[in-house]
Amino acid sequence: MARYAMAIDTKRCVGCADCVVACQTENNVPIGYCRDWIVQDTYGEYPNLSMEIRSERCNHCDDSPCVRCCPTSASHYAEGGIVLVTHDECIGCKACITSCPYDARYVHPEGYIDKCTFCIHRVKEGEDPACVAVCPTHCMIFGDLDDKNSEISKVLRSRKYKTLIPEAGTKPHVFYLL
Amino acid sequence: MSKRLNRREFIKILGAGTGGALVGASTIQTFAGMKTASSADLITEGSIEKTPTYCELCFWKCAGWVHKKDGEPWKITGNPDDPNSHGRFCPRGTGGIGTYTDPQRLKTPLIRIEERGKQVFKEATWDEALDYIAAKMNKIKEKWGPECIALFTHGSGGTYFKTLLKGFGSNNIAAPSYAQCRGPREEAYLLTYGEGVGSPERTDMVNSKCIVLIGSHIGENMHNGQVQDFSEAVANGATVITVDPRYSIAASKSKYWLPIKPATDMALLLAWINVIIEEELYDKEYVKQYTYGFEELKKAVKKNTPEWAYPITTIKPHLIRETAREMAKNAPATLVHPGRHVTWYGDDTQRVRAGAILNALLGSWGRRGGFYAPAKAKVEKYPLPEFPKPKKDWKDAFPDQFPLANLALSSGICDATIPTPGKDCSFKGWIVYGTNLPLTLPEPKKTIEALKALELVVAIDIMPMEITGWADVVLPECTYLERYDDIRISPGRESTIALRAPAFEAKYDTKPAAWIAKELSKKLGLEKYFPWETFEDYLDYRLKSIGSSLEEMKKIGVKKLAHDEDLYFLNGEEYEFGTNTGKIELYSTALEEHGFDPVPKYTHHEEPPEGYYRLNYGRAPMHSFSRTTNNSYLTDLMAENVVWINPLIAKEWDIKTGDYVVLKNTDGTKSNKIKAYVTQRIRHDSLYMVHGFGHRQKQMSTSYLKGADDTNLMSRVKIDPIMGGTGMRANFITFSMEDV
Ligand code: SF4
Ligand code: SF4
């Protein structure tokens, strides 16, 4: 068994959006759509400012409202806890879009719902997801939480981190290093 | 706007407390021929092919692979063996396929003709277009001499036109990257150390313990290897000191952000030098062994105390001291970054020299964490006959000016094209390769005047850029993904070469620059300068000289060669610098010789008049100025630029984020409309925008009139008397409310 997760270092990320383009080209996400995106939060007033930059995507939640509410089971948990949508089974009802607190899903122009897959096709080949592999600041770590010696397990033991909207109770598996 | 829609904007910029400010846009379109996968697992099915390339979306030239799936373009990834990218392309390089698929590309040669009193372009064959150019070039040669033709160039393909022009008899070859960008930096380091900084920069930032960024927005400038080094250093706990009137991305990663009053950087640099000397924090051994003129320097900066600098820079004296001590504490692993785009106020060579001097006092040149000695592969050149000796060059128009300009000035050639009484202004023909001069050279009115005065303008480009609208002949080049180019030989920690091979057939009737130059050479009787049969032969010849071959390089893309340079060469070793004194010149004998200040001095620069703000400009990570603003992957991320406004100023003018505003400068020139971005991240005395937007060329409909063009507002420049750089931060702008 494996439990895949991602840790993203907000201290390193420069918000260049390379991860967005790499995902678009890797996964043939049409122009005008995206599976991952960047958020810049600025706090304070000039000149006492601070900033957090995050590359966001589906959190591959443990307790996913999107999977729960899907009437056709197109949205499902796959190996390693990755949440996927089987395009052929998706009827495009958008229930999952409404239920996801992170706005991680979109309607693909071909009618089905699409979102981040953690690049499972690459992970199966032993590669990192495209966003992780491209990031010029090396700010993302992908790995297996069940393996206590994986880089991600180690970094989550040694660094402070947070998840997004924890109060939604979805148990996200994308962690932001602070 | 629903939350869902917001997300499609890719980049959300949120100001806590001020509500969300959204930047970005979404054009919805799909490329013909690009299939969408029907499930996550299908992606790896199908046949996959890889072709080596090096990226052409900026000068960093990262080496990577172009992937095709079932013969269709798929993606571009970095080559892990490449020291410029470490296998990771930046967003522009990753989106490079958008340049190839751009439907608005130039498709066929064009010749300007007059039809019923109107100037129009007619489509031409390559033969017609090249005949036309050759006839005009020969006419100019006969009447005025071959030197009256100039070449402007940026990018890999320029080298073939350089050969052509030299063979033709002209040495007037200019790149705006000199006088409009990093020229003062190269000259300042040459004057101080006898060597330039080069590109990629020889900074050992990855090992720095303290990084000083003064005029460098790393992270927003996506100079790939450098961003990687910066991020690594930050992760390793390096202290970053960022001097910027704007809270840049780098500032947000810094321990110290010094929001300096624009145009006063020299005062801060001198105050730092003062503290380091007065508190005896400098590297005494190093200074003694390697430098010249310490006592003169000490005397010259005596008065430049932090207290003196405070009212000038608005940076508090205790912070100036604290940051100077921080630099010294980490020395020699302290890097005062030399910057890149340094043409600001006209005293730029001097300002960059102040930073170079600071590095010398800290002993960081030639030391770990400072500057390393770059290695560069030595690959035999393809043998060519000797070039004729030109009888004159661009400098003749400027007797006694810019004595230390080592390269031709684009702006100088432009000036020397405009007929001026008493001046040797003899340029009659311009060949413009990959440089969009109307959006590149400041004082755009002058550029237009020069273009109008010319007998021949040839534009070689991929896109119908503004410059093509001024050309007599437009030659459509194919993109870097459709052609071979010369071997990439970049300086760096390692000696490497990289190959660019065509991944796709050239679309439309476009041709590689090498082919264009060779065919034109035949029409001019200069074919002896292009003696190779095919470009593959040319490459193979060069590659065989280092024991490789085209065949091998097609398989590996990047090859590392052996080299024996020491990265760090100033740890007590004897060393002869390439300066007059053979030492690091804190006091410049060359500047003294030419009547300039041998030690940098502070000069007060003009301040904005009441109600005006200084125009500052920079880069965004997903664009290379006007070169990429039509690439749909990248416009997806940023379709137009915005103008950054401090909230106090915005309130005065009643401007809100998202409002369109029109800017005007002190000469009354107005901008295209541009979206306001009200943010705490900028001082109240300047406005900021990303350069490269505001295209006025209808044929590029994706970028047409999106955002504003800062160059258009630069009607004033401050010329660097040392080397002719064009200081472009001397323009003041305000809001033109009647136009909103
Ligand atoms: S590629 Fe890396 S640095 Fe760039 S935005 Fe994405 S996570 Fe941040
Ligand atoms: S982030 Fe949204 S789409 Fe992804 S698993 Fe969680 S609820 Fe589902």
Ligand code: SF4
């Ligand atoms: S830094 Fe980016 S645009 Fe420049 S060469 Fe590298 S990948 Fe291309």
